[in-house]
Amino acid sequence: MLKKLLLVVASLLIATSVSAFSFDSGTEGWTHDSGWGTGITADPVWSGSMDHTGNGGGVITSAVALQADGSGGALNLMYATPQDLSAYSLVKGYVQVDTNPIHNVGGSGYGIGARLHIKTGSGWTTYMGDWINLETANTWHELTLNLAGVANLSDVRAIGVHIGDGGASTWSGNLFVDDVNLVPEPGSLIMLSVGLLGLIGFAARKRK
Numbered sequence: 001m002l003k004k005l006l007l008v009v010a011s012l013l014i015a016t017s018v019s020a021f022s023f024d025s026g027t028e029g030w031t032h033d034s035g036w037g038t039g040i041t042a043d044p045v046w047s048g049s050m051d052h053t054g055n056g057g058g059v060i061t062s063a064v065a066l067q068a069d070g071s072g073g074a075l076n077l078m079y080a081t082p083q084d085l086s087a088y089s090l091v092k093g094y095v096q097v098d099t100n101p102i103h104n105v106g107g108s109g110y111g112i113g114a115r116l117h118i119k120t121g122s123g124w125t126t127y128m129g130d131w132i133n134l135e136t137a138n139t140w141h142e143l144t145l146n147l148a149g150v151a152n153l154s155d156v157r158a159i160g161v162h163i164g165d166g167g168a169s170t171w172s173g174n175l176f177v178d179d180v181n182l183v184p185e186p187g188s189l190i191m192l193s194v195g196l197l198g199l200i201g202f203a204a205r206k207r208k
């Protein structure tokens, strides 16, 4: 019993992120965002041919055709009921593309990039993480979105990934998304650990 509880505490402290979307058996309700550019015009499909962690689980994938108008495209999940993410400090996700970007000759030299976004409150205010350059095809890139300073975090309407080219070039290929995770606030983790350690103390006393 004591050993089991210690293992639980250890694994909780190691696994500091909650797997919100692993896409290991389906698209988990994700769709394309028809209000966000013309780069993605169909809902993503599930593919079991690859996985971010290499566990054979699966990913979601969509065909992307970026125009030189900077509008990009997005995949996301619109929550049926708004979610309270106030116990989390960070969103993480992983993306890759299967075609290397070709820079526009005479353009700004900007390739293609991706970033995470969430939409909160009745006004669906959009918050975005930093652009991560997707210069190298067939490689997982980590995206992060810091939730500090996000208004209405208790009223999250959507969460997703945005891909774009900054308007400098056109690009066509497939986007793959996996393991969009929520990282808990350090405060909530400490509280959880304190609670579990208390439980262990209780169990240890009971054994004597």
Ligand SMILES: [Ca+2]
Binding pocket: 022, 023, 024, 051, 052, 053, 057, 058, 059, 178, 179
């Ligand atoms: Ca997966």
